[in-house]
Amino acid sequence: MGVTAKIAPSMLSSDFSNLASEAARMLDCGADWLHMDIMDGAYLDCHLMVTNPFDYVEPMGKAGASGFTFHIEASKDNWQELVQKIKSKGMSPGVALKPGTPIEEVEADNPVDMVLVMTVEPGFGGQKFMPATMDKVRTLRKKYPSLDIEVDGGFGPSTIAMAASAGANCIVAGSSVFGAAEPAQVISLLKNSVEEAQFLRIPQFLMYYPKSPQLDSCGGE
Numbered sequence: 668m669g670v671t672a673k674i675a676p677s678m679l680s681s682d683f684s685n686l687a688s689e690a691a692r693m694l695d696c697g698a699d700w701l702h703m704d705i706m707d708g709a710y711l712d713c714h715l716m717v718t719n720p721f722d723y724v725e726p727m728g729k730a731g732a733s734g735f736t737f738h739i740e741a742s743k744d745n746w747q748e749l750v751q752k753i754k755s756k757g758m759s760p761g762v763a764l765k766p767g768t769p770i771e772e773v774e775a776d777n778p779v780d781m782v783l784v785m786t787v788e789p790g791f792g793g794q795k796f797m798p799a800t801m802d803k804v805r806t807l808r809k810k811y812p813s814l815d816i817e818v819d820g821g822f823g824p825s826t827i828a829m830a831a832s833a834g835a836n837c838i839v840a841g842s843s844v845f846g847a848a849e850p851a852q853v854i855s856l857l858k859n860s861v862e863e864a865q866f867l868r869i870p871q872f873l874m875y876y877p878k879s880p881q882l883d884s885c886g887g888e
């Protein structure tokens with residue numbers, strides 16, 4: 668599988684008064700990405716992550732973000748235009764699906780680099796992950812073997828196996844990482860779980876016969 672394991676601590680669980688040092692601490696502990704949620708006032712009433720995600724593309728690019736993931740609902744009918752804008756700023760576009768949003772929403776002419784399957788209702792950290800959302804991860808992985816598939820909400824040492832075996836390769840984790848005495852150990856455990864599950868999904872044939880004996884014998888002299 669071409670996708671690599673990435674662990675993204677959710678800064679929603681960090682100490683907001685020391686955001687820069689919290690971010691640096693997570694990177695020192697082995698984080699691959701930092702996950703920032705931007706939710707404005709509209710979220711509470713309308714279930715939108717932000718009123719207008721277009722407003723955030725420019726500043727996020729300038730701040731050095733390499734990717735930008737938005738909720739489809741937040742951008743309504745013009746989300747394909749938003750994907751273009753993100754790409755034009757040199758960032759990778761991703762879409763996030765709330766637990767009730769079907770994966771069919773992401774089939775489009777203008778593909779994204781990552782699909783984030785929300786495993787809790789977006790809003791706050793420390794919620795219990797919803798196992799039913801794993802069906803979306805399995806279906807996406809089967810269809811798109813090299814897509815970055817991210818999960819967010821309720822992941823830690825006791826729940827990671829479910830997401831990893833379903834095919835998720837990017838893991839957002841808030842309270843399990845920030846609440847740990849040794850965040851580096853949790854990050855490493857999450858990453859190892861994803862990598863082990865990926866290894867188990869490699870067909871045995873490819874593992875043991877990198878050069879197919881059958882093809883060799885058919886290939887002539």
Ligand SMILES: O=C(CO)[C@@H](O)[C@H](O)COP(=O)(O)O
Nearest residue numbers: 677789790792793821841842
């Ligand atoms: O976006 C969200 C919640 O809306 C997440 O990023 C949470 O911050 C994840 O926290 P934990 O469930 O891992 O504590």
